[in-house]
Amino acid sequence: MPPPRDNAGAAAYTPWVLYLYDWLVLYVTNTFAWKCSTAADLLPLFESTLQAKHLEIGVGTGYFPAKALGRPGSRCKQITLVDLNPSSLAAAKTRISAAAATQSIKVDTVVADAMEPLPFAPSDKFDSITMFYLIHCIPGPLEHKNRVFAVARRQMAPDGVLAGATVLGRSRPMNWLAGILMNTHNRLGIFDNWDDTEEILCRGLRENFEDVTVWVVGRSMLFRATRPRER
Numbered sequence: 010m011p012p013p014r015d016n017a018g019a020a021a022y023t024p025w026v027l028y029l030y031d032w033l034v035l036y037v038t039n040t041f042a043w044k045c046s047t048a049a050d051l052l053p054l055f056e057s058t059l060q061a062k063h064l065e066i067g068v069g070t071g072y073f074p075a076k077a078l079g080r081p082g083s084r085c086k087q088i089t090l091v092d093l094n095p096s097s098l099a100a101a102k103t104r105i106s107a108a109a110a111t112q113s114i115k116v117d118t119v120v121a122d123a124m125e126p127l128p129f130a131p132s133d134k135f136d137s138i139t140m141f142y143l144i145h146c147i148p149g150p151l152e153h154k155n156r157v158f159a160v161a162r163r164q165m166a167p168d169g170v171l172a173g174a175t176v177l178g179r180s181r182p183m184n185w186l187a188g189i190l191m192n193t194h195n196r197l198g199i200f201d202n203w204d205d206t207e208e209i210l211c212r213g214l215r216e217n218f219e220d221v222t223v224w225v226v227g228r229s230m231l232f233r234a235t236r237p238r239e240r
């Protein structure tokens with residue numbers, strides 16, 4: 010099944026883009042444009058979040074789960090990957106399965122839109138959920154994007170944890186490289202984040218979770234939320 014062509018934030022992740030992604034995005038762009046280090050800022054957040062039954066939304070190449078599961082002593086026994094793009098799911102599943110080959114970890118994939126209720130039973134709850142660099146890909150307005158937090162809340166165990174990161178909009182200073190990338194990505198529809206602010210995202214998190222921690226590194230907002238609100 011091809012990715013939806015009317016959603017550039019997902020369709021952009023062709024096998025060729027995924028081949029370049031780790032170097033181009035996780036190294037060059039994160040280091041020099043967003044100034045939020047993959048190794049020093051994002052990976053530690055991912056690793057400290059990962060629990061026995063994990064849900065990863067917006068998987069890209071599967072870099073973060075593969076790194077975390079490749080290290081001895083991971084608590085994770087089951088990981089479910091959700092993405093709108095089957096190419097991302099295939100690349101991530103292959104990589105994560107290889108990284109976790111010596112451990113008995115179940116890897117499932119589901120093609121689904123993070124903005125809609127996920128195709129799991131309401132009783133199917135996850136101990137940890139991550140969404141790294143997903144929100145800036147989702148078409149705005151920002152209040153509408155905040156639906157991803159309600160989607161995550163519905164699938165989260167009462168003692169579970171949600172974590173993620175997203176690139177903020179014009180409210181944060183940007184160097185020339187960040188300016189070029191923000192302009193081209195937003196023009197192409199790969200990003201829709203000019204108006205994304207910490208305040209509005211924080212409101213979306215607090216509407217869905219009782220404990221919310223948000224911090225900004227460079228141009229990225231990182232977050233951690235626990236205690237899903239009952240509805």
Ligand SMILES: C[S@@+](CC[C@H](N)C(=O)[O-])C[C@H]1O[C@@H](n2cnc3c(N)ncnc32)[C@H](O)[C@@H]1O
Pocket residue numbers: 018019020022035066067068069070071072073091092093094097121122123124140141142143146147
């Ligand atoms: C920038 S990549 C991030 C990949 C990975 N989490 C990382 O940080 O390296 C965004 C991923 O989100 C997926 N995506 C974009 N919009 C989506 C949506 N509405 N629902 C589910 N997945 C989506 C894309 O297909 C892509 O795999």
